[in-house]
Amino acid sequence: MTLYPKIINVKKGHIAIKILAILSLVIAGTCLIINACTSTRFLWSLIVIAGIVYTWVTVTYSIRRNINIASSVMIQLIAISLLTVCIDYIIGYSGWSINLAIPIIICVANVTIFILTLVSVHRYLKYAVYQLIIFLLSMIPLVIFFVFPGVITNPIFMIISSSIALFIFVFSLILCGRSIVEELDRRLHM
């Protein structure tokens, strides 16, 4: 009888992740070099790099086990918003990211969270904190509109998205208000 198993000391590094990391670096480097050798007026290689960074954020977050689906919505809201702003800047800023793309992303995120709430009221508590964060993030364009006038040139989509976010948040509060208070009590206990 033995007390312990024989342990083979091999440090497991995920080979697929390593290959993909090297591949990402090679693609990013190659694009940068080609971009630098051909023309530096339009830095299209930076779009490739932003795309690679976004893919890595999404993949590394999504492959984690036991993640809350609402947290994925929150991460995507942040990541896609940043990606669109980056692309807008790289191709010569015209404001489509902040005027149009981000309000659409906010709408999609809020509606997604709303559907999650409706289809799984029992699990709503798990989404409550993320919904609160998504709501607060959704209000950022509204804050920018009032604090930095001129940044948002076409506020119609921003107004629609903020209204949708506010409506969904208030509706969820009415639906699961007590649960939210309980969730906040445990999350904020000192």
Add this chain to the structure above:
Amino acid sequence: MPKVDSWRRLDNSAKIFPIASSKKYSSVFRLSVVLKEKINPKILKEAVNISLKKLSSFKVRLRKGFFWYYFEDNNKDIIVEQERNYPCKYIDPNTNNDYLFKVTYWENKINLDIFHSLTDGNSGTIFLKEIVYNYLELAHPQDFSKQLRAERKIANNTEDDYLKNYDKKSKGAKSGKKAYMLKGKRLPFGAIGVIHVNINLSKLKDKAKEKEVTITQYLTAVLIYSIYNSNYKKYNGKKPIKVCIPVDLRKYFKSETLSNFFSYITLQTEQSTNLSSFDEILKFVKRGFIEKLDKEEISKTMSANVKLGNNLFIKLIPLFFKVGIVKLSYIEIRKYTTTTFSNIGRMGIIGEYQKYIDKFMMLIAPESVEKIKCSACSFDNNLNFTFTSTLENTEVEQKFCKKLKDEGIDILVEGNGVHDFIS
């Protein structure tokens, strides 16, 4: 109305572990039982599930709050699997269905690895014993009557007894000098070397009685003697050897809690102590235990820790910043201990069940600063003293065994094969 999972705050000691822990510093201890028969995994899983119904305080997962972590009911299935890794490794909640303990088996042995946030060694043994009782009842239904099951009533109390018993006016003792750190080449790939020294308990008792000390005092003295005569001398140590001894506070304060309720004392060698003489070390250890195991002294240490956790300024720091601050300060705090020796004492098992059990073992996770940690527990006429180490050489362990043999105490050495140890 959505169903609300119940939650509870972490006790005062438990708060620190999730903040300070990482893959390198697991804060995990292991309790193992070796039966006289092969383990049946299906029965084991059922036994764990039955035990969890009784001890629901273990059926929790750790959640992040804004200021502190907290426990929440865990409704996922428990994972019971064959032992594949080194003992006391970091328990990744993502691969363990969020549970903060891990049950594994190997041949005749059942292992229970527990993240220290969940409970301490004393309550851990209650859980392990419950698993063992249930396992044996399921494996040998004809041998156990229902009366025996009824006898095992356990109060599922998770009160924070630190808060109930600490003295608000007490002033904490100073931590003193930094300790001598054991030196030597580390084992590769995060390996943990385990050496179990099975000691004949009656002979050890006789020897301790002869020297007029307790078993824990005697073993602590042998440990200090072994460290001094191997690692300390070899590397020309200058700083004092400091041994941290966890103390079960339930012996000093009325408590039935299944949460953490322990403190510790630290024995620090003085320049005046003649460390080459075992009898001198024994005298010093005995004196240290008498002085420090005084209820007032223990209360002082406990109260200082509780006051720190209750400090309003600390409470108000968001968890994100707490993690950084605690991780940095823990690197420093750990430099005040050479090694830890935890003796959880006798494993009391109901008579009918004893014939199926060979022995119990306890292991504590070593880490980068405290490279060797020691633990002990006893069952029947065997005291199992365990070294867990991240060092390649086994000089301390060998000196320890030699000293016991020289003192006329019978021992039997076993290990996990990481060290090629010859007794």
